[in-house]
Amino acid sequence: MATSTSSAASPSQASQGVRPVVVIGGNRIPFARSNGAYADASNQDMLTAALDGLVARFGLQGQRIGAVAAGAVLKHSRDFNLVRESVLGTALDPTTPAYDVQMACATGMEAIGSLANKIKLGQLDSAIGGGVDTTSDAPIAVSEGLRRVLLELARARTPKQRLAALSKFRPKDLAPHAPGTGEPRTGLSMGEHQALTTAAWGVSREAQDELALKSHHNLAAAYERNFFDDLITEYRGVGRDNNLRPSTTLEKLGSLKPAFGRDLGDKATMTAGNSTPLTDGASSVLLGSEEFARANDLPMLANFVDFEAASVDFVRGKEGLLMAPAYAVPRLLARQGLTLQDFDFYEIHEAFAGTVLSTLAAWEDEDFCRNKLGLDAPLGSIDRSKLNVAGSSLAAGHPFAATGGRIVATLAKLLHEKGSGRGLISVCAAGGQGVVAVLEAR
Amino acid sequence: MTNQYQKLVNTGLTKKIAKQLGLPRPAVLRRHAAGAPLVPGPVVVLGDGASAQPTADLLLGWGLDVLRHLPPGRMVGAVVVAYDDVARPGDLADVALNLGPAVKSLVPGGRVVSISRPAGDGKDPELAAARQGVDGLMRSLGRELRGGATANGLLLAEGVDMGAPSAQAALRFLLSGRSAYVDGQFLEVSDGRGKLPEDWEKPLAGKVAVVTGAARGIGASIAATLARDGATVVAVDVPAAGSALARVANDVRGTALQLDVTRADAGHLIIEHATQRHGRLDIVVHNAGITRDKLLANMDEGRWKSVIAVNTESQLRMNQAFLAAGLPGLRVVSLASTSGIAGNRGQTNYAASKGGVMGMVRASSAAFADIDGGINAVAPGFIETEMTARVPVATRAVARMVMPSLMQGGLPVDVAEAISFLASDAAAGVNGETLRVCGQSLIGR
Numbered sequence: 001m002a003t004s005t006s007s008a009a010s011p012s013q014a015s016q017g018v019r020p021v022v023v024i025g026g027n028r029i030p031f032a033r034s035n036g037a038y039a040d041a042s043n044q045d046m047l048t049a050a051l052d053g054l055v056a057r058f059g060l061q062g063q064r065i066g067a068v069a070a071g072a073v074l075k076h077s078r079d080f081n082l083v084r085e086s087v088l089g090t091a092l093d094p095t096t097p098a099y100d101v102q103m104a105c106a107t108g109m110e111a112i113g114s115l116a117n118k119i120k121l122g123q124l125d126s127a128i129g130g131g132v133d134t135t136s137d138a139p140i141a142v143s144e145g146l147r148r149v150l151l152e153l154a155r156a157r158t159p160k161q162r163l164a165a166l167s168k169f170r171p172k173d174l175a176p177h178a179p180g181t182g183e184p185r186t187g188l189s190m191g192e193h194q195a196l197t198t199a200a201w202g203v204s205r206e207a208q209d210e211l212a213l214k215s216h217h218n219l220a221a222a223y224e225r226n227f228f229d230d231l232i233t234e235y236r237g238v239g240r241d242n243n244l245r246p247s248t249t250l251e252k253l254g255s256l257k258p259a260f261g262r263d264l265g266d267k268a269t270m271t272a273g274n275s276t277p278l279t280d281g282a283s284s285v286l287l288g289s290e291e292f293a294r295a296n297d298l299p300m301l302a303n304f305v306d307f308e309a310a311s312v313d314f315v316r317g318k319e320g321l322l323m324a325p326a327y328a329v330p331r332l333l334a335r336q337g338l339t340l341q342d343f344d345f346y347e348i349h350e351a352f353a354g355t356v357l358s359t360l361a362a363w364e365d366e367d368f369c370r371n372k373l374g375l376d377a378p379l380g381s382i383d384r385s386k387l388n389v390a391g392s393s394l395a396a397g398h399p400f401a402a403t404g405g406r407i408v409a410t411l412a413k414l415l416h417e418k419g420s421g422r423g424l425i426s427v428c429a430a431g432g433q434g435v436v437a438v439l440e441a442r
Numbered sequence: 443m444t445n446q447y448q449k450l451v452n453t454g455l456t457k458k459i460a461k462q463l464g465l466p467r468p469a470v471l472r473r474h475a476a477g478a479p480l481v482p483g484p485v486v487v488l489g490d491g492a493s494a495q496p497t498a499d500l501l502l503g504w505g506l507d508v509l510r511h512l513p514p515g516r517m518v519g520a521v522v523v524a525y526d527d528v529a530r531p532g533d534l535a536d537v538a539l540n541l542g543p544a545v546k547s548l549v550p551g552g553r554v555v556s557i558s559r560p561a562g563d564g565k566d567p568e569l570a571a572a573r574q575g576v577d578g579l580m581r582s583l584g585r586e587l588r589g590g591a592t593a594n595g596l597l598l599a600e601g602v603d604m605g606a607p608s609a610q611a612a613l614r615f616l617l618s619g620r621s622a623y624v625d626g627q628f629l630e631v632s633d634g635r636g637k638l639p640e641d642w643e644k645p646l647a648g649k650v651a652v653v654t655g656a657a658r659g660i661g662a663s664i665a666a667t668l669a670r671d672g673a674t675v676v677a678v679d680v681p682a683a684g685s686a687l688a689r690v691a692n693d694v695r696g697t698a699l700q701l702d703v704t705r706a707d708a709g710h711l712i713i714e715h716a717t718q719r720h721g722r723l724d725i726v727v728h729n730a731g732i733t734r735d736k737l738l739a740n741m742d743e744g745r746w747k748s749v750i751a752v753n754t755e756s757q758l759r760m761n762q763a764f765l766a767a768g769l770p771g772l773r774v775v776s777l778a779s780t781s782g783i784a785g786n787r788g789q790t791n792y793a794a795s796k797g798g799v800m801g802m803v804r805a806s807s808a809a810f811a812d813i814d815g816g817i818n819a820v821a822p823g824f825i826e827t828e829m830t831a832r833v834p835v836a837t838r839a840v841a842r843m844v845m846p847s848l849m850q851g852g853l854p855v856d857v858a859e860a861i862s863f864l865a866s867d868a869a870a871g872v873n874g875e876t877l878r879v880c881g882q883s884l885i886g887r
Contacts, residue, residue: 053684
């Protein structure tokens with residue numbers, strides 16, 4: 001019913017003379033806390049499972065999809081062709097092209113957004129975007145010292161050269177290097193960065209705990225109403241995101257000790273309860289042109305209207321590490337001729353409760369909107385009952401690259417259920433980056 | 443385990459030893475294989491019932507070597523006995539005494555199929571005695587046959603002859619490898635409805651079939667068999683079985699629908715998925731089922747109610763939705779169980795649920811006939827699955843080798859073959875029936 005009007009109401013798609021791209025559906029495996037249920041699963045295992053579940057849901061066996069783009073933030077060097085290798089392990093036609101994308105926690109959004117553009121332009125008719133991450137099966141590298149010794153040894157041609165190379169080895173070089181969530185340029189972890197931002201915006205501990213509580217309750221309620229039956233496929237005996245605590249309370253969340261920003265003393269507000277845990281998981285989203293969807297009798301949940309990336313200078317302290325979406329959203333709104341209030345659903349990735357609340361505070365702040373965003377007036381506040389209504393990362397967990405796919409599929413289904421309206425997605429990422437997007441119901 | 447034993451007692455030196463010791467020697471059953479002959483040898487048609495000549499003509503039309511008398515010194519692949527005109531018990535003798543030598547010439551995996559009329563509750567005791575006599579004769583013959591051969595009967599309701607599509611299709615099913623584990627059973631054709639397939643290898647071509655409980659075991663085999671026979675399969679199972687379900691759906695090139703069949707809107711969601719994604723819904727196989735075994739003395743409310751809810755009540759509710767939607771020609775096949783027929787210690791709840799299914803099927807047949815469809819049940823005996831692998835070893839051995847005439851458990855595909863037949867348009871004249879796939883187990887009828 002909203003089909004004809006909704007595509008006509010899309011300024012970017014109409015004005016740019018490109019065709020609409022629709023979200024057909026999604027599939028992910030349940031997200032699992034790190035070093036638990038999926039400890040033995042590799043990125044390739046999980047991405048393959050997510051893709052195969054998508055193939056089964058939409059009957060894509062033996063089909064050549066236009067392209068599959070996905071990625072992982074933590075990647076083994078052997079996984080240089082992670083997505084293509086995963087596709088070869090699925091029931092898809094092996095002639096389906098695939099490539100890796102990497103943009104930290106915005107990997108999934110960037111993969112999906114870029115594929116959507118290719119469909120809009122007519123370069124592709126169908127595509128699958130997504131992402132995967134494991135912190136359990138993380139790559140561990142040898143130390144820089146040992147690496148240099150080994151490389152020199154490989155280049156050595158004479159016994160003397162070999163001996164010279166080996167003589168540079170020091171016992172301390174045996175210590176392996178595991179990846180961390182620290183920013184290379186500041187040495188601060190993501191949580192420590194956010195703790196500074198959270199404090200700067202004066203976000204209270206209570207507000208953060210309430211957001212976390214809401215996330216758990218919303219996710220649990222969505223499971224209860226079978227919302228995820230066609231969005232998730234069980235994996236390794238895990239049927240639901242196992243970070244979910246349906247019965248958690250404000251008291252329980254309030255009893256947790258601060259985990260980040262401890263040097264803030266009494267002002268430290270960020271706990272393990274209002275921050276996302278390290279998580280393993282994978283997600284995928286099927287995109288297509290209207291023609292592709294119709295020809296294959298596939299549903300059309302939402303139009304993927306537009307997306308925008310932004311980056312901030314967090315290195316010199318000019319902005320908080322995870323505040324880039326606050327800049328991307330007004331640019332996207334301007335391009336689409338929309339206001340922040342023109343949405344029925346807001347999906348703001350809960351890297352930390354503080355991230356969501358700092359971003360919302362910034363949009364309400366006159367000074368920030370004028371001086372940082374260059375706007376005449378604040379973007380204003382949003383109706384909080386429309387925020388993350390089916391839960392978000394605080395409850396579901398956050399396998400970095402897989403989060404974009406989770407959000408796009410969830411929002412597309414929410415919009416389709418409602419039958420009208422728009423949704424806004426905001427995902428922050430390491431390196432001071434962020435990607436935001438607009439979806440429209442079908 | 444059965445396979446190893448089966449191999450040992452059927453090959454080489456160990457075969458000799460097993461023979462001398464009188465150990466049970468379960469034969470390797472003749473199952474359907476693409477391209478294999480329908481019957482492994484000539485077919486002898488005995489008896490002078492009205493069905494004899496049309497049957498012989500029919501078999502000739504299928505390219506079989508058909509004989510009206512037992513050829514001396516030749517092995518035969520099957521014997522068809524036309525008993526449809528017997529009127530008095532004495533009428534059985536001639537053919538029965540000719541049947542004996544024919545049975546001796548039966549090849550391994552051979553078939554004996556009788557064609558007769560249901561005894562019913564008519565007012566002629568002599569007629570009923572004669573007709574019911576065929577029943578006893580064939581069931582006993584089933585117990586005497588060896589080498590994986592089976593004896594089954596085709597019952598033609600009054601007014602139905604061998605011209606009925608379902609009579610022909612049922613006869614073909616019983617002669618073929620598809621009925622490998624069906625033994626000592628009677629299949630009734632109640633009317634002349636039905637449409638024979640253009641291609642007997644693809645009897646479900648163009649059909650859209652929903653299989654519940656499809657993630658593993660018998661359900662996965664049903665999905666594979668229906669797909670082999672030409673259907674597009676929607677594989678349904680609970681979200682908790684998602685990864686196995688996805689594998690099945692991908693193997694059969696169908697779609698996966700994660701759904702708890704006990705949901706109030708399950709039938710609606712199935713119709714929606716099938717029609718939106720595949721344009722139609724022709725076949726539903728109610729296979730989803732659970733066991734929660736306990737002696738009745740120790741039974742709790744949860745065990746009882748969950749089994750009835752999944753195995754019976756969900757089917758009743760979904761059928762209501764299917765009938766309300768008026769899907770033209772919809773064919774439903776439900777999974778019953780021999781436990782529901784003969785009873786099984788520790789399975790009062792399960793047997794109640796499966797007995798319920800058979801009652802439901804019988805009582806729903808008229809409503810499904812009204813939409814030009816039909817509903818039947820298949821009652822498996824001991825089938826080798828993950829579920830039965832958990833049965834204690836001794837019980838399992840008895841269930842496999844002692845109870846059934848075929849001296850072995852069946853395979854999931856044996857159940858699936860019967861379901862595929864009943865789901866086909868050619869079986870439209872079979873309605874409200876329960877067909878056992880049990881290797882002629884000792885228990886029950």
